[in-house]
Each structure stands twice: as C-alpha cells, then as structure tokens.
Amino acid sequence: MCDLDLRVYILGRLPFFEPLAADEIHEINRHFTERGYSPDEVIYIEGDPANRLYVVADGNVKLMLHTKRGKDVLLDVLRIGDFFGSLAHSAGDVYAESAYAHTPVCALSTEGPAFRTILNDHPAVALRVMEIMAQRLNAANEKVRLLSTANVEQRLAHVLLTLADKLGESSDQGILIQMPLGRAELAEMTGTSPETASRILSQFQNDGRVRTGRRWTAITDPEALISLTQD
Amino acid sequence: MCDLDLRVYILGRLPFFEPLAADEIHEINRHFTERGYSPDEVIYIEGDPANRLYVVADGNVKLMLHTKRGKDVLLDVLRIGDFFGSLAHSAGDVYAESAYAHTPVCALSTEGPAFRTILNDHPAVALRVMEIMAQRLNAANEKVRLLSTANVEQRLAHVLLTLADKLGESSDQGILIQMPLGRAELAEMTGTSPETASRILSQFQNDGRVRTGRRWTAITDPEALISLTQD
C-alpha cells in the first residue's frame, strides 16, 4: 500500500525521529510493518496487551474510550504522520484506549521492544518522546479543566478550534475541518449529546461563527469562537 | 530541614532513579536544593517559565488549574516521594498547572538541564520516566471519561477510592485518607460544587459507606463504593 519512499518519508517526519540521520531512518524502517484498515475497523481495543507503536501513513484514526452503558468518549482524531499505541512499553501493559480506522487507513507499526531499543540507543529520541508525552498530558488536563468548569457552548467552541488547528484548511466556506465528523462525534469529543451539539451548532451558524452540514464543519469566524472560550 | 540521609533516601526511592546505584544517587543528590513552604504558599504558578523538577520530601502538595471566574480544579494531591514540575524540559516551556503547599512542605528540586543530563546518560531512567508519564496520561484520560459520562455520585466515589489507594491508612474509622481535605477540595477534584459534594457524602454516610468530619474522610465500605463506579 505504501511504497518505500512514502514509508521513509512518514517515519522521517515523526517528531521523535527528527534527531536521526537518513540512514538511521532507513534502518528503523525495516522494523516497521504496514497494514490497511477499512472504515470502522478495529486497530486495537482498550485492555488488549499493549505491544505495538503505530504511525498513521494514510487516513484518519479515532482514539476512544467506552462505557458499560455504551457511552463513548472520542479522545482524539489522528491524521497522517500522527502516532499512537504503545510508546513507553512495560511488561504487562494493556492499551488504555481503543483505536479505530475512521476513514480507510494505512498504518505502519513496530513491536514495542524494537522501539525500546531505539530509545535506549538514542537519548535524543527519548527526550523528544518525553516532550510529546508532556504535551499530551497537558492537553488531557486542559480537557479536565473544561469538563469541570465550562459549559457545553464553551467546550464545543474549544473542540472546534482545536480541530481547526489540527485539521483545518482554508476553503471558500472558511476554515474547513478536513475530516468527516458528524454531530454524534462532535458530541463525544465535547462530553455532551448529539442533540445539544446540534442546537449549539445551529446557534453558532446563526451568529455567523460557523457553516456546517452533514458530517462537515467549517469555521467562518474563529475570533468569535475564541471570545466564547475566554473565561 | 532534611538531613543528608533523608535526602538520599527520598531520591533513591524515586521510581525513575530505581535503576541507579547508590553512589550515583549520591552524585545526583548534589544537584538538588531544598526549600520549605508554608501551607497555601505558592511553589509555582501556571504560566511561569518551567525549569525545575521537584520532589516532595515532606508534607503534601496540591496541583491545580484555575479559571478566570475563580473556579479551580484540583488535579492531584502529592505526598512524600512524589515528584512534579518540569520533567521533560524544552526551551520556552511554562508550567501547565500551579503547585501549592497544602501542609507545611519540604521540597527538593533541581534545574531542568541537570535532569536532562541524567536522562541523557541513563537511558533506563528515561524509560522509567516515560512509563510514569504514560500512567499519568492514562489517569488524566480516565478523568475525562468520568467527567464526560458519569454522574457526580460516581465521580465522587471514584475520587474517594483513588485517594484511599494513594493516601489511605486503616484506622478504627475505616480506611482514613491521610490528608486534610475539605468539601470544597473534594468538589474541586470531582468537578462539582461543595454543596453537592456535601449532600452526596451525607448520603454515603447514611448508607454506611464512609465516615466523615471536618476536613477528614474515611471509607468504611470500599466494596459499596466500588459497586457505584461499576458502569
């Protein structure tokens, strides 16, 4: 599915391999295998033995948490070049979240121990990984802050801005979020119901802040959304 | 405030220094300075330039997030041997949360760059740090799940069980949480108001699940609390 050049390109652009030389990337590439997934196909499930590090080579991946009563939490949506799975592998670890293909996906992956070897041999890589983990921890804590103190309107505004930042491309509709996301999915990212998400998006649309349709959203007035999140 | 033996003991018990030999710990100890804090004294504030790694040598530390309108989130309470601050230091970083002394505190701390050097020289230490960061990320994501899908009763039960796990000691009252926490603080950990926290604690007390008083809580029936968190 991916030719050698694409694979090496993807791997070389990973933030934590940035300190490595081209020939080292080629060497590392040999440890990775690739695999395709269809939309909604499971990549791994929370609780599975955690032993692989994945990199998105093409498509979009969803990271989710589940509940007994079928309430899901959409933690993050990943795009080409993003990585997920088992970063710091330790014996007996299990995945703490589930990963699904959202669109058709091509993913590269490697055994945890192989990655551990890389970390052992390249302290600079380990430091970059730690920085990235720190960013992810801060992002998660920020979600805790919003869920604890902000109302749905503020949380949804924040989610849209974050998505635009990560997946947005300017179009004639405004900043279009380049991933098909429905109301239910926005709700799962915001900690609310699809109905409430729909109501608030309608309101945003009336206020000229966004334009939206079936499984797509574009931001027309980012400033107006930002002003909602202030305090 | 701390004599040499205590310092070396504290440092040697840090999970990420576990792979190091005693003489290396002694060497590392020389990079740490100590400082005392009074209750409610600021150790650092969210947004300050982040350049120190701290270790609690005595007392309890609170990690918090704030809001413009004065709503606070209590992310975590730390005890002797816990560490906080700047783990993966990168240029221009600022602290993502605020740290306060809750009780009288003695803290050891070191410059970010010094710790970076240790990480560079000891890949095994770096791997342990990554494992710990992964645990913290998972804990934060679990909070997101609870805040997104669980009601206050379930969240409070979860908070109490987590506190008991970390700070609990069995006493004649049950498992006593060894840290003075008031209703307002439990509320800040749970994402609710002090009044609602109080109401639910009263209910727990009536049901024989906890015993509680002014700034203390003990769990008398952990199983009954666990059963609340199931789904």
Added chain:
DNA sequence: CGCGATATTGACCTGAGTCAATATACGTGG
C-alpha cells in the same frame, strides 16, 4: 468558652439530557 471557618440542609432554578417527531442532505442506482 466563644468565635470564625466549615459543613449541612433547604428551596429554587436552569442547563442540558432524553424522547420523539420532522426535516434535510447526500449517496446510490435507475
């Protein structure tokens, strides 16, 4: 012992969840 901080409890109100009916966008196949 008395006072200030903390906790409890009550009354009220509102944001947002749920259930349900309707409307609309978009892919599919004719």
Added chain:
DNA sequence: CCACGTATATTGACTCAGGTCAATATCGCG
C-alpha cells in the same frame, strides 16, 4: 442527471440532576 431512500440532523417538549443562594448548625482552635 434526477429521484429516491436512508442516514443524519434539526427542532420541540418535557424532565431532572445538580448548581446557586441562603439560612442554620457544628466543629475545633485560640
């Protein structure tokens, strides 16, 4: 290319968990 059918979205009506405001009770320190 259009019409149809279905998944998705919208909107309404209702309900309720839990937030807020306020009055009272109680703990434990000085």
